[in-house]
Amino acid sequence: MMRKSMVTVLIGAAMLAGCATDSPLHRGERLSVQTLESMLADADRAAAVGQHDKFQAVLQAAAANYPAEKAPWLQMAQTRFDRGSYSDAIVQAQEALQRDPADKQALSIIAVSGLRLSTRALADLSQQSNLGGSVRSEAQELARMLRNTLGEEVLVPVAGGAKVQRKTGPLIKLPPSRPAQNPTTSADPFGALK
Template sequence: MNTHFALPLTRVKTSLLCVMLASALVACGTTPHSPGSTNNLLQQANEAMNAGAPDRAAELLTQASKLNPTSELVWVKLAQAQFERQDYPKAIDAATEALARSPNSAEARSIIFVSSMRLAVTSLGEIRADTPLSDTNKSEAETLVKELRDTLGEAILIPGVKPANRPAARPRPRPTVPTTTAKPQADAPTPPVASKPQPAATPTPSTTSSDPFGALR
């Protein structure tokens, strides 16, 4: 009696074990963390962005961020899509997630900066319409404006303002080397002109003979 019941129970346990193993294998084959599904979502999101549909791209990238939350690329793409949707708080959140995974991501920093600036401009317009700034907030705002002016330049921060023209630097005078003027040399003594030798005088024949008795002869 016991033997007859033991065999079916063993078969049932074996069947349940096979079903559990098969389910586990199917789950592993369709795991959401597979790179193929993430890449597929990224490709579809890029196509949606190129087609001018950032809302659809944000939906696809949100799914990709759940499938592969450790990917910095997914979070940067999601931040870009949220920025194009003009949902700047969500763009900042997604870019912050990207920086948490890649602290040197210049693209994520740029999205955070520009999104924050647009939120600040919107808030500034609301403050002008409702209430003025308090002294503390005004002082902090002036400090931020100064930092932005130093970073971006006044022409970018305030459109229409031309940067001041700096005077052209004068060229430095070159050092002059003193030139020594050569002293005129003393006139060398002119050698005396050699006098031409006078021709020897030809002796004239004397009319008187050296013999005193020649006339008597």
């Protein structure tokens, strides 16, 4: 009986001792965690020397280590946008919006990426001569709403023409738009809407 009590006491003491001590391994792990700012700086350095995989890995690690921060997600979204991966840019910008619903850069990335994807899809439909009926009328209504919202007469600038810029300046860097391939079979889905 006394032996069982002694074993129970020893097990309890060992458990308490294990909870109270901080092993060198755990202390070392805590010391090796980088600040968000240093991780973002590492990502910038990797991007500057063309190490795209390292850039992405560092930003993913920053997002994992600092789950409440929007900065890594915004940087990933902007990079995806700059590379033309609009669907990925939207997903990552939405992650940033979960952390800050009013972030203008994330909202801009989503809006412009969505428009770029829509423009591509409409151009493909137009080339296949399948843009008609309710899809066509809905596209015309959306184009009218966009022109009114942006205060622009023309949504898609003519190929080779000057870029249309917002009066307040762009929130994000926009890659140049693709010019129409042939004026008679224009890939501009909004051409008839101007």
